[in-house]
Amino acid sequence: MLKQLCGVARVNFLSLTLVCIALAAAASWQAGHPLSPGLLTLITAIGLCAHISVNALNEYFDFKSGLDFLTNRTPFSGGSGTLIQHPAAANLALLLAVVSLLLVIAGGLYLSYQLSWQPLFIGIPGVLLIYGYTRHINRWPLLCLLAPGIGFGIFMTLGSYWVLAGSISAGAWLLAFIITLLVSNLLLLNQFPDVDADRQVGRRHLPIVIGRRHSASVYTLLLLLSYLLLLTGVSSGILPWQCLLALLTLGLVAKLLPGLFHNADKPQQLQPYLGMNVLLCHLYPLLLLAGLLWAGPA
Template sequence: MFKVLCGVARANFLSLTLVCIALAATASWQAGHTLSPMLLLLVAVVSLAAHISVNAFNEYFDFKSGLDFLTQRTPFSGGSGTLVNQPEASQLALLLAIGSLLLLISGGLYLSYQLNWQPLLIGIPGVLLIYGYTQYINRWPLLCLLAPGIGFGIFMTLGAYWVLAGSLSASAWVLAFIMMLLVSNLLLLNQFPDVEADKQVGRRHLPIVIGRRHSASVYSLLLLLSYLILILAIVAGYLPWHSLLALLSLPLVARLLPGLFRYADKPEQLTPYLGLNVLLCHVYPLLLLAGLIWAGPA
């Protein structure tokens, strides 16, 4: 059963949540706020519950719609295949999704009671996003593009900073927007191998609507925008100059983009570049985090 739960939760991808929380916590510390270990732990648990819930709902709904039987799975896309191999575990997946969502709601309400109600302004839409992503949002191309980034960038990274610091800052918004662009790109590229299968169940994400090659251009623009925001934030003094350390991620970009355009319409050859994209989504914010540590408390 534990193996099934890990598969449905997509445990190997939960590291992205830890990166978001670590970045928010480091930014809060760098801004001069005192970190409470217990508060940080609770924020991490609530955030992991959110990620597990959206993954489990995705696994359950894609199994029920039949999509999981149509996709050509890669290590980075097409779901885990857990319920295809063990269909009797579908109710367990649904219970995990609902249980994680209830844990998220309970933790969020506790935090709002202990601190203040304002983070609920992003917490409540976050809950709606978790449930609605697979069933509804995938049918709206622009919303489908932005929703993952909003979830991890605005709701998770910015929300964690808000709870840990007790207020918002320009630097927190900058980091949230950078994570938003990176994670939106992560899901965008992961949709490339699933275009034909997703069409059959009524999805309408960007690679379906405008094609893979044009979607590769969108990917490039969003990635360029993330670096532009980083540099402008440093010039404006919102981030310390040490944050330029994040530019050490550019060699990954230099490897990824040519391959993406070369194989945009050959998804069976895209797997190495999907892996590079996952790596970039971790390395970029971790280098940014290292830069904030290097700068020290303001």
């Protein structure tokens, strides 16, 4: 049972939640706000529950719709395949999703009672996003593109900063927007191998609507915009210059983009670049975090 729970929770992908919350904590500390270990632990638990819930719901609904039986699975896309191997665990996946979501709601209400009700402006839409992502949002191309990034960038990263610092700074907004762009790109590229299968179950994400090659151009635009935001933040003094450490990821980008465009219409050849994209989505914010720690409290 534990192996099945870990499969539908996709525990190997939960590291992204830890990176986002760690970045928010570092930004709050660098802005001069003392960190509460207990509060940070609770925020991390809520974030992990949110990520587990959306993963488990995705696994459940993709199994029930038949999509899991159509997908050519890769280590980075197409789901875990757990319910294909263990179909009797479908109800367990749904239970995990519901319990995790209830824990998110309970944790959010507790924080609003203890601290402030205002972060509910982020928390409530976040809960709706968790519930609606697989069943509804995947049918709206632009919303499907931005929803994952908004979930991790605005709801998780900015929301965590808000709770930790008690307010939102311009720097926190910039970091949240950068994460939004990176995670939107993460899911965008992971949709490339699934185009044919997703089309059969009625999904309408960007690679289906405009094709993989044009979607690769969108990927490039969002990625360049993330670096533009970084440079703007540093040049304006909103972010410390040490955050320029994140520019070290440009070496990875220089390998990723040519391979992406060359293999955009060859899904079977894309796996190395999907891996590079996952690495980029972790390394970029970790280097931002390192820059904030290097800069020290303002």
